[in-house]
Amino acid sequence: MALGGGAGLLAHGADAGTHSGTHAHADAPAAADATPSEGPAVELTAAASTDPIFAEVPRPSTRLRPAADPLPLPADAVVPASCDGYPEQAFRIGASAWGVRFLAQDGLRQDDGDGPAAGEPPAGPFPGCWGEELLGRFAALVTARAEHTATRAFFTRRAEAWEERFAHQTPAYEAAVARMRPAPGGLALDLGCGTGRAMPALRALVGPSGRVLGVDVTPAMLSAAARHGRGRDGHLLAADCTRLPLPGACVHGIFSAGHAALREWARVTAPDGELLLFHPSGRAERAARHGRPLDPGDLLAEPNLRPALETTGRRPAAYEDAATHFLARATRST
Known part of the structure; x- marks a missing residue:
């Protein structure tokens, strides 16, 4: 500048x-x-x-x-x-x-x-x-773009084998998506979609008249998603999930297995839309896998996530941080 x-x-x-x-x-x-x-x-x-x-x-x-x-x-x-x-x-x-x-x-x-x-x-x-x-x-x-560069480099090297390596997690993704209640005929997003493992389940939820959009910052992952036929379930878009190229209040369901950008996601979510954050392992298991303690400042920790959601007009309808998975579902505050 x-x-x-x-x-x-x-x-x-x-x-x-x-x-x-x-x-x-x-x-x-x-x-x-x-x-x-x-x-x-x-x-x-x-x-x-x-x-x-x-x-x-x-x-x-x-x-x-x-x-x-x-x-x-x-x-x-x-x-x-x-x-x-x-x-x-x-x-x-x-x-x-x-x-x-x-x-x-x-x-x-x-x-x-x-x-x-x-x-x-x-x-x-x-x-x-x-x-x-x-x-x-x-x-x-500048910081975010540097992080995106590092993210692309990390996932580009792994994109080719990603689907096969984590195929065993697909049932967990399907079960998590089934917890959502987007309106049939609405627009559902899979943010940080990777190879698009959640997209078939999202397609089933919104029905043939609905739309599914898989968004990821790494083109190589989207190419892998296309090779595995995820283009049949919706559209694939290379974009920053923290700055979505979408108008406000147009999305009826957001599924994300990655980081959360709650304010931006609230901007694009319709009043009756909902958010589901999911990971096929719990926070403690992921921290131990990377050799670090649980971070009390982690946005996904319940004491932090609840007020963060409330500032965007949402409330947690479910919160599960188990050994086998993490799941948080948020709907509009009443």
């Missing part, structure tokens, strides 16, 4: 040649002279709603000073923050490069209008809680 003047270097480094926005008119007020009560304000655009960094961030503070010079951007650049006259206040080039040009008013904090506290230096190029939110999101995205 490039900030301030660095954003211009980023745009030029991308061989920008086609401007994606409009220039200010000659008689327009200079944005650089804007104060919190006059001049153009920085606003989020419609593109921000689907941007990995800007989605769902609060509205920018009125103390943010727009950059006042036009900046040519590549034709395919995405602009999540703009202002009248100078639309390219923030931009994304490709999937991993962001530029943020607007600055805080000199000597003012972004999170209040009282100026710096006693002994505190004036605001720098990108200070305050709003800027820290963006930087924190960028750091989290």
Whole structure:
């Protein structure tokens, strides 16, 4: 993420040649002279709603000073923050490069209008809680992508033999899916589907008029799923299960044998939908297998999972952490 003047270097480094926005008119007020009560304000655009960094961030503070010079951007650049006259206040080039040009008013904090506290230096190029939110999101995205790279590397090496190696677990998956109650004709997801062992059972639940979607971040696992005929039970999608390319409230049942991204999954789940988390071994057995003690901070521990579900409007309808399996089923809070 490039900030301030660095954003211009980023745009030029991308061989920008086609401007994606409009220039200010000659008689327009200079944005650089804007104060919190006059001049153009920085606003989020419609593109921000689907941007990995800007989605769902609060509205920018009125103390943010727009950059006042036009900046040519590549034709395919995405602009999540703009202002009248100078639309390219923030931009994304490709999937991993962001530029943020607007600055805080000199000597003012972004999170209040009282100026710096006693002994505190004036605001720098990108200070305050709003800027820290963006930087924190960028750091989290980088971390998640690094984890995805490691995950893909791990499972790609094992994809070819995965189905045969764990075929004995298929009855356990079928029994777990049978605990779900998605509406017939609805949409069911198998998140972190691997070779899609839960997809036939999900297909049986939603019926011929329903839809099943198997989602995994490792293309090699999806290829293995296709070889084993799981495409007959539904569609296979390579995607990040923590950032699903789906509209809100469209899913009627989510099955996952992997990690939980409860807030994102609640976003896509219909009011009558439900979630089932399953693993064919219990938490204690898995910890012992990896030579570590049970982690009290584990999201799947019941004292942690219950309040986490409640914050998304769900409640646990079943919780089982046995030697032979882990299962948690959640439905809408009443």
